[in-house]
Amino acid sequence: MTSKAPPKAASAPAAPIALTRKKSDDFMEWYLEVCDVAELSDKRYAIKGMNIWRPYAYKVMHNIDEFTRKEMARSGHDEVLFPLMIPESYFRKEQEQIKGFGGEVFWVDFAGENKLEERLVIRPTSETAMYSIFPLWIRSHADLPLRTFQIVNVFRYETKQTRPFMRVREIHFFEDHSCFATYEDSEAHMNVDLEVVRNCLTRLALPYITSRRPDWDKFPGAHYSVGCDVVMPSGRTLQCATVHQYKDNFSKAYEITYEAPDGTRKNVHQTTFGMSERLVGATVGVHGDDRGLVLPPEVAPIQVVVVPIIFKGKEKPVLDACADVARRLRDKGLRVHVDDRDRNAGEKYFHWELRGVPLRLEIGPRDLEKQSVMTVRRDAGKAIVPMATVEAEVEKLLQHVQADLLERQTKFQAGQIHRAHKIEEARPLGGIVVLPVCDKATCGHGVEEALDYKTLGVPMDEPSDASRERCAHCGEAAKDWIRFARTY
Template sequence: MDISQREDFSKWYLQTIQQADLMSYSPVRGCIIFKPDGYEIWEHIQEAFNKRFKEEGIRNAYFPMLIPESFFSKEKEHIEGFSPELPWVTEAAGEILEERLALRPTSETMIGTAFSDWIQSYRDLPYEINQWANVFRWEKKTLPFLRTSEFLWQEGHTAHQSAEEAKERTQRMLDIYQEVVENVLSVPVYEGEKTPSERFAGAMNTYSIEAMMKDGKAVQAGTSHYMGTKFAEAFDIRFLNEANEHVYAHTTSWGVSTRLIGSLIMTHGDDQGLVLPPSVAPTQIVLLPVGPWQKKPEIVEQLQLIAQELKESGYRVTLDDSDNTPGFKFNEWELKGVPLRIEFGPRDMKNQQVMVKWRDLADKEAVKLADLSSYVAEGLPKMQKRLLETARAYRKENEHYDIDTLQQLEDHIEAAKEQDIPAGWALIGWDGSDETEAAIKEATGFTIRNIPYNPPMKKSVDIVSGKPAVQTVWIARAY
C-alpha cells in the first residue's frame, strides 16, 4: 500500500478498494461498477438479511424503477425531501413524455399505490414485503460504496392495523439490522432515534444504527421508519376493520444499502489493505505452495486435497499455484483481506503440517494436517468475534464524555487536529431545539447521529444554550 491510514484516510480508502479489485469507476458521474469480489460481499450481506427477513415472514417483491411525477405530489414532505436529488426521464422513443418519470430514490410512492389496491380488509394485514433494488439520488459529492448517485439496497415496506403493531415492526427491523451488522459484519453500532430534522422525508419517527469508522467519523448503517398513517392517507391505503369501519393502515419502511461495504472496510482495514470478516469474505481461505514446490508435484496434490475437503465443508477456498513469488502472493491476498492463509511446502510435507496466518494477527503457527479441519472450524468464528471486539475497543477509545460546552467541543477538535488523531464521537446534552442542532453543525461540522436508547451516561446540560438537557445524544462528523 502506498498510503497509510494515518497519512490520509480517504486516499487510503480509495486506493484500497481499487487495488483490492472491489470496484472501478463508471463513465457516468458518481456511479461505480461492482467488480466480482465487491459484488460478492454484497451477496453475502443479502443472504444474511434474506434469511432473517424470511424467518419474520417477510417476502421479496420487485417494483418498477420509473415513478410518475404525480405520485410524489401526494405526500408533500416526501417530494420536498427528495426533489433536489431526483433524476428525471422526460423523453422516450423520440417523444416528449406527457408526465415526467423519476428514477426511484425510494419506493414509498410506488408501493403505497400498490398497497391501496391490494389491501381491502383487516384480514389482509399485516402486509409485509421487501425489495432488493437499485436507487438513484444525484449526489454532488460522492465516495464509492458510501455515497454514490446510484446504489444498491433493500427497502422493506409494511402495513398494519394499529400503531402499536407498526411501531413494533419498526423496532424489530432495527434490532435485526443491529444483529446482522454486529454479528455478520463485526461492526459495532449505536441504536437510537434520529432527531426531527434528520427524519426520513414524511416519517413520524426515524430510528438508526450508527457506526464509527477508524478515522472517527460516523456512517449511518441502517434506518427504520414509522410512518403513522401519513402515507396511508396520501395513497388511500384503507381497510375494513372488524367493526366494519374503513380506516387507514399504519405503515413502516426500513432499509440498508451498499454503504455497509464501505463501513466494514473502514472499520477493519489496515495499512496492508482489507481485513474482511469470514462471514462475507469472497475467499475465506487461500492455499499457497511455498519453498521449492515446483519440483515436487506432491505439494500441489496435497493442497488440492485440502482445498477439496474444505470446500466440501462449505468454505470458500482458493488455491493459488501461480508462478508469482511467495512475497507477491502474501501481499496480494493480504490486500484482498482473505481471513486465513495456509502455506504448505516440502518441509511441511515432511512434518505433516501446514503453516497458517490469520489476517488480523501478526504471527504464523504450525497446524498438523490431521487437525486442520477442526482448527479451521473453530478459528473462523473466533476471528469473526475478534474483529468485533477489536472494533468495540477502538470505538470505546474514541468516545468522549467530558464535553459539556460548545467551546470545549471546539477545543477538543482543534487538539485532535494538532495531535493528528481522530476527534471521535462526543456524548452531549441537547435541549431538543433545532437551533442548538444547527449551531453545533455550523461551528464544528458535527451532527447529532442519534438519541441512543441506552446512553452510557446521562447529560444534564445543553452544550450550546446551557439550558437543562432533554436528551443525551451522540454527535460526530459523518460521511
C-alpha cells in the first residue's frame, strides 16, 4: 500500500558521507560533524540534550562499561541498581546537594491522572537514593567497607549549550559509592579509585591531568574533590572522572552509622567516584582526524576490517582467504569484520576510515600468490605481513596503534601545559596555565576572571608547592601552583 505522506528525506540527497570540516580549522565544528556523519549520536530527538545512541557509539560505550565492571570487580566493588526516582524528602536531607542540583532536576508530579502525594526527582546522581538505604545495610564494623557502584543514566536540566557526549541532559553515568569505618580507610580508597581511572583511561589511550579542585568548585556536599581532566585538541579541558572525599558529611545527614568494636556508634566515611559518556566524547575528540574517527583498539567495536580485493571471475579464492583470516583472528579474541559488500574497495576504505577502525587488511589475488596480507593502520603506516603469521602480526600492530595513540596525546598534553608567574605572562599561552596563587579564594577567582579561565585546581601528579613564589593575583606569598584552563 502506498502512503499518503508527503515525500520525505528519502527523495532528498543522501546524508554526506565525507567530513566537510577540518579538525585543525575548528575543533568543535569538526567534532559535531563527526558525531553525526560517523553515526554516533542522533540529535534530532525532540528534547534538547537528549540524544539517541546509535549502535556504533553504543558499542564503544558498552566496551567501556564492561572493562569498568572488570576493574570494579578486581578492586572489590559490587554492582547494584537503585531506583531512578527519588522522593523529595530523601533528596532534601542533605542541603548542600539540593543547593547544587536544585535548579537542574526533573520532577515527576503525576502518575496517570493522579497527582502524587510526594513529588519525585529524576536522579541527577544517586547519593540521596542510596544513602537513605545504606543505614539498613550497615549495622556493625563487620559490614564495612561497603563498596558499591552502579551504571545508570542520570538527568540534569542543563541550561548551557549541549553537545553529544560532552554536555547532555540524559547522561550515561558510572558512580561508585563506598563507605568506610575511618577517614584513613576512605582516604586510602581514593587511591584505589584513582587506579581504576588510570586503567580505564589508558584503555582509551587518554592521558589526563589530576587536580584537587578548589573549594568553590568541589561537588555539592563533598569534603574535597579530585578531577581528572583530558586536554582536548582545542586546548580546553574535559573533566572525565572525579573522585570525591565526602568524609562524614552525608553520613551525618543520612545517619549512616555503625557499631564499632567498642560498642559505640560512629558515622561512616564515604567516597564516591564518577565517570560518564564523556569518555566517548574525549576518545572521539582526542584521537580523530580530518578523515574521521580513530579508535583505540581496546575500545573499537571493530578492531580489524578485512577488505577483499576482487577481480571479476577470481572472487572465490580471495573471499575464502578473507574468511579464513577473519576466523583465525576471531579465534584470538579479536573483533573482526569482513566487508564483502558489492562496492569498490576505495568506498570501503573511506567508510571504515570514517568510523576509525584501527587496522585494515587487504587481501587480493596477488596477496594470495605471495601468501601475504597488506595491513593499513588507521593512524599511520602500511606493511605487508606473511599470511602464515597474520595473527601475531595483527596483535602486534594493534598494540602499536594503542601505544602510539597514547604517546601522541601524551606529547600533545605536555605541550599544552604552561607554567607562568604572572597573569599577563599567562594570557597569550593558551591551553592550561599553572600560576602561583595564595590561599585566598578571591585571588583564585581573580585569576579566573582576568583570564576568563576556570580553576582546575592544585596538581596532584606533579609538585605543587609554590611557597617560594608570589601570588599571581595579589603579589603576596603564594601557596600552591594552581592550574587554570578553558573547560567544556
